[in-house]
Amino acid sequence: MKRALVAFVCVACSSTATGNSSGNPSSSGTGGSSGTTETPPPPPDGCGHLFVFPSNANCQAKLDAACCPEETTCANDFDCQVIVSCTHSCDHDQACIDDCITRHDTGAGDFGSLVSCSNNNLSGDCAWP
Numbered sequence: 001m002k003r004a005l006v007a008f009v010c011v012a013c014s015s016t017a018t019g020n021s022s023g024n025p026s027s028s029g030t031g032g033s034s035g036t037t038e039t040p041p042p043p044p045d046g047c048g049h050l051f052v053f054p055s056n057a058n059c060q061a062k063l064d065a066a067c068c069p070e071e072t073t074c075a076n077d078f079d080c081q082v083i084v085s086c087t088h089s090c091d092h093d094q095a096c097i098d099d100c101i102t103r104h105d106t107g108a109g110d111f112g113s114l115v116s117c118s119n120n121n122l123s124g125d126c127a128w129p
Contacts (some may be wrong), residue, residue: 049076052084052118052128059126068122070114079107080114087129097129 035038047068060063064071086100102109118128 048072050075050081050084052114053126054088056098056126057064058127059122062122062126063118066116067114070117074107074110074114077107077110079104080110081107083107083111084114090129092127092129 042093047064048071050071051060052063052071074084082104083100086104087097090096090100101111115129118126
């Protein structure tokens with residue numbers, strides 16, 4: 001019985017189907033080229049695909065224009081992404097924001113850089129976090 005299970009597992013392991021981080025299937029290569037993998041297209045909208053203002057396209061566009069490097073850095077830092085997502089429910093409450101940062105402190109530096117850029121370049125209705 002153990003050998004049958006091992007053989008089944010090995011067959012499953014040899015599958016060529018792959019997926020990306022969003023769970024969508026992807027190709028393991030391009031037709032006719034050997035040794036290369038297909039690069040997915042860039043994500044639509046958003047600088048680094050980080051949506052600081054998910055329901056305010058005007059403010060998001062302003063942030064994208066002013067702080068693209070900081071957004072990209074944060075988008076590439078999982079804990080920074082989680083802090084941004086967490087702050088969406090804080091409604092400018094500093095204690096709530098501080099709690100988000102404390103729970104994901106490894107992203108605090110990149111988050112701080114994004115906030116600093118935002119504070120230096122956006123105001124009024126686009127004040128964040």
